[in-house]
Amino acid sequence: MEIFYYLVFGGLAAVVAGLELGKSGKDRVATPTAFNAFKNNYVLVYSLMMSGDWLQGPYVYYLYSQYGFDKGDIGRLFIAGFGSSMLFGTIVGSLADRQGRKRACITYCITYILSCITKHSPHYRVLLLGRILGGVATSLLFSAFESWLVAEHNKRGYDPQWLSITFSKAIFLGNGLIAIIAGLFANLLADNLGFGPVAPFDAAACFLAIGMAIIMSSWSENYGDQSEGKDLMSQFKVAAKAIASDEKIALLGAIQSLFEGSMYTFVFLWTPALSPNDEDIPHGFIFATFMLSSMLGSSIASRLLARKMKVEGYMQIVFAVSAFTLFLPVATSLLVPTSSVKGSGISFGGSLQLLGFCTFESCVGIFWPSIMKMRSQYIPEEARSTIMNFFRIPLNLFVCVVLYNVNAFPITVMFGMCSIFLLMAAILQRRLMLVADLHKLSTKSQDMTAEDEPLNP
Template sequence: MISISSNLTIEDSQNEEMAKGMTSMTYSCFAAFALVCLLLQYLAQRTKSHISSANNKDFLRFQKKYFMVYFLALFGDWLQGPYVYKLYSHYGFMESQIAFLYVVGFGASVLFGTGTGTLADRFGRRKMCICFSILYSLCCLTKLFPNYYILMFGRILGGISTSLLFSTFEAWYVYEHVQTYDFPTEWISVTFSKATFWNSILAISAGVLADMTSEWLAFGPVSPFVVAIPFLLLSGVLVAQMWNENFGDQSAQSIKTCMEGLHLIFLKNKILLLGVVQSMFESVMYIFVFLWTPILDPGKPPLGMVFSVFMVCIMIGSLSYQLLSAKYMSSQKILTLAMFLSFFSMCLCIISTNPQEPKLMFSFIAFFLLEISVGLYFPSMSYLKSQVIPESHRANIMNWFRVPMNVITCFVLLWLHAEESKAGNQIIFVMCSVMMFIGTLTMWKLDALLNKEEFPGVEKANSEEDIE
């Protein structure tokens, strides 16, 4: 008995020591990466300190109108990020049940996501953005109930809402930018780069606020979802008051438009290759969203602060994008760099999740690299989509791009929890490495194709500088 008690005491002491180490590392990384961000921001400011384009008041006013709404919507979304898994676990659900809840959300995106683009084109993107704020608020309300079926219904609402968030808002902006205001298309990348940077700021703040309400104030893991509701509703109110309505092809029938979008993807190699790249990268990204909490949880890190560190890494990637594009590197080459960096990160995860000898610190470092690649990925991808995808089917095609991503993510999560092997996470990261390798090769092929067609992927220096 004494021996068993002694062993338990030693094990508890080791666990406590590990928890302290992870907490210390989390805060240290946050401080170090924040300093790196400040340095990169200073360098980015220096590259555009002589530029007079910031005086384009019409463009800045238009950006502000978009950002006010979009950032509120993103902040409401980010508040939920650190504690989705934790909340389900808190309610006492098994890991396999939690995985199925995630699958339901991704499945909803597959089933309803492609239709949301067509509905936005036909009935108005402004109206669908308002629908987003209502549906996502209802999704957050369902988190108050520890009932599995209510939570499942909430995941369906969440799947539809995220499809709207990542397609309709962007489609509204591109239409207004090009059709209503007639700004140069090269300026689109500036808006998306700024959006990615401030998105990271919002995500960091959301992580801190979620940690504060859940841990410091001890309101529990449901509190971030309650706090998110006012931000989501306010975004809908501002859309109703500030945004114009715009449409895609209103005359087309929903099923016909969906099929036309799918036909365009396979008809044009550029669109198809870009879709493959997005599917590979974002599949890995969403698999990571599910896995990072259970992988790091043995170290008992402060989840809200870990999430904030991840968001600082995204900001580093976003600022790096600004610096690289200022050096006249094309968006497609930056996207290729992002794909390779994420591939390296997944290879590192294979080593760090060895079930015989897991290395939490290695996993931490690998996750940092992945998040930096995310910061490089989003402004690059957004700019390329704005150039490659035709306006008439923009929202529809962007939702088609999300279908294989959701299918792959559902398959991996279901496969993981059908397996009893402790090596499940390591095998998943092997799959992720293969997907990122395919994505990197596809991106190289797309880069060659765009260069061959003299596609304007290189941000024209004068245009870029004129507005930054």
């Protein structure tokens, strides 16, 4: 493997270690023992849930191909997963608010374990069922756990600022370190120990079962709006009304969809972008490098949040930088000569793109705890899970369209589109900051007026 990859990985590892070890008092927040125990419990559960997800990632496509399915069949399986998340996401989100977020988290574990079990079957319909179950589980993973955390944090009376500590730590471990370890462990099971590509799915089911046991034994239940007569359709109406009546929520949903849509498109496109002429690139090592970049981003985010930096302000810069990095494939295709040698090492243009993609992954690491912080501020508690899954409808629709047309457009067009979306996210983020500031000024003015009224005759 070329030394370039080791230099990038080693450089990122040194920076991450330096940031974590070099934290000053300004970068740390003193918190009581009770909160630390609560935070560590959630981070442990979240890490187990994400390990169950990350273990599967590197081998899903490969397993389907080993069962003899072609690219079109596999594409339809992936579309089934995202389509399921789009169709059933709002339903399970609403049920989580009404029936309990703890129950929804347990349901996630059971649903994803069943999805893992279906991977043992070579039959297309069984695998299709597994993708549908996986789509439902994904909706719960990205809504129920966060909703439970925010509600439980507030119920216990902890400082709202401390939420960002839990978010940052969960993303640093669950979306960074755990992803790297899970990728290496999956490779050990499937290749080194010779258990085959289905072994990582069995391991994922075990980790999910352990996490479910911890949830059942240590978590309390919390709910959204449990008003009498509030059926599923009423929950939808409450969520839709909240989005339509509050510009801050609508902007937040649009920003999330634009960024995550670009992010999931990047997941499909980074491999052909780095190896347009079938260059020999170490996919697993590059994936680990991306996850290390994400850890770098979450470490930066924890510092920004600890110093109470304005999320709405610095995220404008993050989105602008993201737009630039995903425009690099377009720029390099125009400015950097491409190699015509098949199967060679990574090209100069590919090396530039890899550095840009690592920067993008760092932006992803900043994005997750920051968007969680904004959601905790702007989304009303009574319909939190429902609204969060409403946000995922345009995201999943977009990804389904991309998957269906992935061969219809040149890769540069796809990256150019993502770059435009990220610029739009930066503009909307600016608008969100202005609206939020106006709302704060208006609320402060009303409070001052209310205090002065008794003094006037």
